[in-house]
Each structure stands twice: as C-alpha cells, then as structure tokens.
C-alpha cells in the first residue's frame with residue numbers, strides 16, 4: 001500500500017470503477033468514491049468486502065462546478081473514470097463533450113485546490129488514439145485521434161478532447177501532482193452492478209441478432225479486472241508516466257462469433273451470413289446508413305480495416321499481464337445472463 005489516505009475514484013458506480021473500488025478495498029486501501037445519487041442506491045458497492053470500514057461514497061456531478069472539492073480533499077491519489085460512455089446520443093455536445101471535458105477540468109481544479117494530491121490517474125480510451133483503424137499501421141501511445149468531431153464518432157471526440165484537456169491542464173497550471181492516462185480498448189467481463197455497460201452490450205447485441213451478418217470489423221479486448229488493475233498499478237508504480245494503451249489481444253467479428261458458437265451459446269441468434277469479404281464490406285457500408293446515426297458512422301470508419309496496436313509499454317512499465325481474451329468474453333456473456341441482460345438460451349445449454 002502506498003497511501004493510508006483515501007483513494008478517490010470518480011464515477012465509482014461505473015463498470016470499470018466498481019472493479020477498481022473492489023480491488024483497492026481488497027488490497028487494504030480506503031476509498032472515497034463519487035456517485036450521482038444518494039449512496040444508499042449503490043448496495044453493490046456498499047456490500048463489497050471491506051466497504052463498511054473503508055468505503056465512503058459522496059455525491060458529485062461532472063457538470064457542477066466545485067463538485068469534487070470535498071471528494072478529493074485530503075487524498076493523495078485520484079482516479080478520474082467518470083465520463084459518459086454511450087455511442088448514440090441526442091446531443092453530442094451536451095450529452096458527451098460537456099461532461100467529459102468540463103468534468104475533467106472540474107476534477108483537476110479540485111485536485112489543484114486540495115494541495116495534497118500526488119497523482120491523477122485518468123481513464124482515457126483507445127478512442128483518444130484513433131477512431132479509424134489503419135491496416136498498414138500499428139498504433140501506440142504516440143498516436144492521437146485527429147479525425148473525430150461532433151458529427152463523426154462523437155464519443156471518441158469527447159474522450160480525445162478530455163484527455164487533451166487534461167494534459168493541457170498539467171502544462172498550463174504546473175500542479176504538484178502528475179497525470180497518468182490509461183487508454184483501454186473494449187473492456188469486457190463481469191459487472192459488479194446491475195447496469196449493462198456499452199462494451200458488454202456489443203457482445204449481447206451480437207448474440208441476440210442485432211447484427212444480421214458477420215462484418216469485417218475487429219476490436220481489442222481487455223478484461224475489466226485487468227483494466228481496473230492497470231489503474232492501481234499506475235498509482236503504485238512511481239515511475240509510471242504518460243499514456244498506457246491498455247488492451248489484450250484483438251479479435252475479429254468472425255472469430256468472435258465462432259468462439260461464442262463453440263462455447264455453448266449457439267442457441268442465441270448469432271449472425272450466420274458472412275459479409276466479411278471485400279464485397280460484403282462495401283455492402284455493409286451502404287447498409288450502415290440504415291443504422292442509428294452514430295452506429296452507422298462507427299461502422300463506416302471501422303469496417304474492412306484491421307486494427308493493430310502495441311501494448312508493450314503497459315506490460316513493460318506497469319508489469320501487467322492480460323487475461324486471455326476468450327475467457328473474458330465468455331465470463332461477460334455468463335454474467336449478462338445472471339443479471340438478466342440476456343435471456344437464458346431456449347435449449348438451456
């Protein structure tokens with residue numbers, strides 16, 4: 001343990017953050033988590049082992065100035081995870097960009113005021129690295145997403161602006177604390193709380209037939225436990241610095257569907273029609289215009305492109321070793337059935 005002061009985790013109710021809280025408590029840390037509603041609404045956090053002695057929940061909203069002053073007061077480490085994670089929103093500016101960017105500024109301002117903070121660990125995303133895979137390139141921490149906008153992949157835009165703003169804050173204000181960013185790819189695995197996370201939802205959607213066919217699209221996956229542990233290692237590793245691309249192996253949709261099918265989930269409505277060839281990709285680009293606006297843009301900027309990335313820095317500097325992706329995907333599916341996000345299969349397999 002590197003601090004006996006509470007570790008502040010913003011957005012503690014979130015999918016990744018709840019695992020951070022659990023692991024911090026398991027390791028003996030005290031935690032101050034921020035939530036948007038009254039603490040009694042989060043029994044899954046209050047019931048974690050160690051929570052009754054060492055977890056405090058305080059209310060804070062990213063859109064309210066000074067909201068995090070009390071939350072970070074007296075802490076040495078802050079993990080800023082809170083940010084809206086949704087693909088289709090009505091108003092990208094107010095629903096995504098404002099809370100992500102202004103919220104980051106608000107949290108960092110509170111850290112500046114507190115004088116006790118040593119490091120802020122900022123949950124960024126692969127979205128701040130790119131929104132468009134390039135089959136000829138291997139992405140790493142030096143890459144920045146320069147293509148997203150309010151019209152094009154606005155979630156990616158919100159994450160890019162928020163991370164840029166955080167680094168800019170450090171340059172402008174020269175605080176006594178430093179900043180480390182964790183940039184996870186698609187985080188999957190069991191959820192500690194009842195909400196269905198957007199990344200697990202993609203797996204659910206593939207299983208329940210939302211995707212009518214197999215597309216030439218691929219993702220990097222990281223187990224939620226590993227994403228959480230990366231935040232803690234970034235806090236504990238004194239020499240940690242800069243950004244950390246956080247992802248295990250990549251998997252394309254065809255392999256993912258085959259994995260789900262061979263893992264006993266074939267009674268769901270997995271897509272059978274294979275449109276992962278060149279002609280299929282062209283067809284999918286046309287069909288993407290029938291999807292909700294931002295899903296359509298996402299398909300058009302990702303289809304037919306192989307995403308490759310280098311995760312050597314996080315393994316080397318933070319010492320993380322990633323869980324096998326297949327295991328995390330299967331864990332996620334079983335967990336969604338348990339929470340009722342997925343119906344049990346008809347043949348009860």
Ligand code: NDP
Nearest residue numbers: 011013014015016036061062081082083084125186187199
């Ligand atoms: P969740 O949606 O589960 O968590 C988001 C958290 O942010 C929730 O606690 C939510 O609170 C909080 N939040 C949203 N808006 C506000 C607001 N206006 N004020 C205060 N809190 C707010 O998503 P994840 O756990 O997946 O995401 C956590 C972080 O990780 C985000 O920054 C996301 O961009 C990033 N990330 C996620 C990836 C993934 O695959 N899941 C991949 C890469 C990065 P509430 O519960 O009240 O809604």
